[in-house]
Amino acid sequence: MKRLLLTFLLTLTLGTAANVLAQTKAAQEAEVARAGHAYDTAILKQDKAALAALFADEYVATNENGLVRNKQDDIAAMTSPDLKFSLVNSFNPERRIRIYRNLAVETGRYSVEGTFKGSPFTEEGRYTTTWIKRNRRWQIVADHSSVIRNEAATSAIQ
Numbered sequence: 145m146k147r148l149l150l151t152f153l154l155t156l157t158l159g160t161a162a163n164v165l166a167q168t169k170a171a172q173e174a175e176v177a178r179a180g181h182a183y184d185t186a187i188l189k190q191d192k193a194a195l196a197a198l199f200a201d202e203y204v205a206t207n208e209n210g211l212v213r214n215k216q217d218d219i220a221a222m223t224s225p226d227l228k229f230s231l232v233n234s235f236n237p238e239r240r241i242r243i244y245r246n247l248a249v250e251t252g253r254y255s256v257e258g259t260f261k262g263s264p265f266t267e268e269g270r271y272t273t274t275w276i277k278r279n280r281r282w283q284i285v286a287d288h289s290s291v292i293r294n295e296a297a298t299s300a301i302q
Contacts, residue, residue: 176248179282188232190223200283208290231257248275
């Protein structure tokens with residue numbers, strides 16, 4: 145009887161712990177999603193202070209051409225007076241957030257529109273953003289993007 149009671153209590157405890165972990169993971173995913181929305185908004189508004197807060201000091205960005213930029217360089221590029229955004233969107237059905245304790249990996253598809261030196265542009269691509277949670281807030285430590293070329297060009301490359 146004691147063994148049956150012990151097994152029941154252990155099963156109940158493990159089930160409750162798994163439920164708490166699942167809730168915590170869902171809460172963390174929601175936090176990263178909110179931080180991702182703040183990232184889109186900071187880019188759209190070209191908000192240097194918001195970008196500086198979102199990027200960790202060791203932040204590194206790599207683009208589709210292999211160009212690597214640090215925090216200061218990427219903020220300068222994103223807030224250039226030559227660049228104006230009218231749309232920044234990374235929220236779509238392909239977006240995924242995976243939590244690994246205090247680290248999160250976000251992948252998805254993005255769309256941006258705007259002008260560069262007065263010439264309009266539209267760009268779609270895929271991204272991988274690596275977030276770390278420090279002092280109860282999520283910051284980006286690494287960002288990678290790849291532009292999606294038109295379907296005919298993409299098929300020819302493959």
